[in-house]
Amino acid sequence: MTTTHYADAIAQVQTPLVVNQAIAENTYLMRVSAPHIAKTFRPGQFVMIRIAGMDAPLIGRAFAIYDVHNGEDGTPEFIDLIYLRKGALTLPLSAAPVGTQVSLWGPLGNSFIDDSFLGEPHSRQPCDRLIMAVGGIGQTPMLVTGRHALTNGWAGRVEMIYGARRASLLAGVDDFRAAGFALTLCTDDGSEGQQARVPDVLADRLTQLRSSSPEERIRILTCGPEIMMEKVAEVGARFGAEVLVSMETPMACGIGICFSCVAKIRLEDVASEHVAPGQCEWDYKRTCVEGPIFNACEVCW
Template identity: 55%
Template sequence: MQPNMPSESHASKLHAAHYADRMKQIHTTVEQNELVGENTFRLRIAAKPIAAMVVPGQFVMIRLAGTNAPLIGRALAVYDVVRDANGEPTWIDLVYLRKGVMTRALSASALGTAITVWGPLGNGFNNESCDRLIMAVGGIGQTPMLTLGREAVGTETYGDPARANRWSENVELIYGARRKSLLAGVDDFRSAGFDVTLCTDDGSEGVKELVPNVLAARLAELPAGERVRVATCGPEIMMEKVAEVCKAADQSESEPSVTCDVSMETPMACGIGICFSCVAKIRQDGPEQWDYKRTCVEGPIFNAKDICW
């Protein structure tokens, strides 16, 4: 067997605890489809069966009904869960960037347009307690973080049965984009009570710096021994650098003080683990062994230390 290649025995261990057994497929319509940033839209759909079950970090697959162009759906992280007058989770909000065939068609969809959505899918973030949660995101990577932060501070609960919340004393967001116009949803995070630090490549908003560098400086400021969880999502090169920053900041192997969870944005076709188009290399059984894991069922959330970048 060549080094760094998965063995037959490793392949036989391919398994996920988050197969789409509880997935709901529903037919619904567009209720809101608003421009919230440059080429960035916020879509609201009535999806009560999904809204009741979703946990932070999970996603849905969505496609326009009655059309074969595009044929396959698009994976979108659940940005927010909206409750009705009785406090029942009823709607889900999805924030997306108008970029490809699917999202261009979606951005042009009028209110009442028929869509099909299935989910919730994936494993979601864990809710282990920590002293501080830092969400380090870039591009459109803020989309899975609003619910995570709200659960952490205890203002919302998610899942069926409901998961434990209020598991972090402090929550903050470090959010980067190429320019100010691409930053979307900043007021949502500020209204939720999180400390927000913005950075742009051109300096048009916040500091002119990259997210990993801002994170490194922030971690250096924190008291020694504080248990910090970093959650990151965005361009892969940014997430890799965030993972390196967290590894350098963590001084303990036995009881890590800085951990990093990565929300992978690998392109998906089915979202339910059938097509194997969204695989990522994940370490197992030693530092030089890896196996392909499907982002849609074994992920999209992985421990940064387990990823072969």
């Protein structure tokens, strides 16, 4: 059962940019003061952003929360967001100086760290090994997620397989290493790490792990291009590992009223014998309030 996460406890704030700087090719990190969001969000959730006073684009854009920093009083105050400079919002945002006012609302959506999107209120069961398989800008929700897994005991070990087209597009590598993740990099052109794709690197790693520790409980988190997530889901299923996906469907409102961010999610009450091989009976689910996190086995790719 998919649970709906209505946005009835969010904060909407207008706040200046504290940091807005390039950290990789066409990739920027912005930091804003948003204490309510910093204190209440859960790993995997996101916020919607607009540049204050700008009518174009009229609608906001969804950014996953990348990191949190404390204020002078020692409590969470600032949130970091990473974005790719490529569209109607992010192009002017990348040129905005520190002090520019932005509007944001959140936290939104469900989380990697609990089972609430399956209708269960309790925390997710611990795993022996958490593997985060990400590509492109899909690394953005993983820093706080992996760190939370280590510090709160719901994963014994945390690994990250991070891929991009070329080395210059890899962003946050030092942060992931500093967080204690076992990091494997891969690029399409071989300019950094292995010359390979994320699903192939994941398959090789799972082959090693299943050979040495066949009973190890492995959970995989993935975010990035949809074709990559589909292949990661196939690899995880082949090796008997649970896979959770963070869908990156374009959003307009972020609060479930516009139905622009729907994903095809499998219907649980349809008998499998009525479904043709390679197909599934599905319904549209809103990524903003019924996601963005889904079990990979529920997604009709």
